Amino acid sequence: MLAKDIKTGTVVVHEGAPVLIRGITVHSPSARGAATLYKFRARNVLTRNKVDITMKGTDVIEEADFSRREVQMLYTDATHLFVMDKEDYQQYELPLEDVEEELKYVTEGLEGMRAMIYNDGCVGLELPAAVELTITQCDPGVKGNSATSRSKPATLETGLVVQVPEYIKEGERLKIDTRTGEYLARA
Numbered sequence: 001m002l003a004k005d006i007k008t009g010t011v012v013v014h015e016g017a018p019v020l021i022r023g024i025t026v027h028s029p030s031a032r033g034a035a036t037l038y039k040f041r042a043r044n045v046l047t048r049n050k051v052d053i054t055m056k057g058t059d060v061i062e063e064a065d066f067s068r069r070e071v072q073m074l075y076t077d078a079t080h081l082f083v084m085d086k087e088d089y090q091q092y093e094l095p096l097e098d099v100e101e102e103l104k105y106v107t108e109g110l111e112g113m114r115a116m117i118y119n120d121g122c123v124g125l126e127l128p129a130a131v132e133l134t135i136t137q138c139d140p141g142v143k144g145n146s147a148t149s150r151s152k153p154a155t156l157e158t159g160l161v162v163q164v165p166e167y168i169k170e171g172e173r174l175k176i177d178t179r180t181g182e183y184l185a186r187a
Helices: none
Strands: 011-014 016-029 037-044 050-056 066-075 082-085 089-096 114-118 120-125 130-138 152-157 159-166 175-178 183-186
Touching: 016 120, 016 183, 066 120, 089 120, 152 175, 159 175, 159 183
Parallel strands: none
Antiparallel strands: 011 016, 016 037, 037 050, 066 082, 066 114, 082 089, 114 120, 130 152, 130 175, 152 159, 175 183
């Protein structure tokens, strides 16, 4: 796989270990003939260490042999999140600190959530691009003359706080982008 074709969420082999790509930064030099550099923020899925990888766009990197399985959330306890495979009902547990970012978007009955399986163990969660969450706390909008759209903070059912337009009310369901954590639309 070429470095320029790698997307966020891809699992590749770096220095003999599988790493999950979390973020990508592209640097295009201004000099003629200079190669575009791709900087990847990644996490080693076995040791959980953060890894920085810098490559030219034409460099080749091996994609890791992973399977992705459709799962649903069962429950969480003080230390782990438990999910179940929808096909064979196998249960997997993930330490809460490993899925801290994903938990902001996970609710019971969330469709489209997939577990990344490596060596018969779950090493991470992959969320759908957008999820629907209900507002649990939001200040009322203030009427006034404003030429620009204003926003206000809203707390969602998972504890996530997002900026929403002023006309949004408490109790409404919203679509939230899981990659950026931003409000997309009413559900």
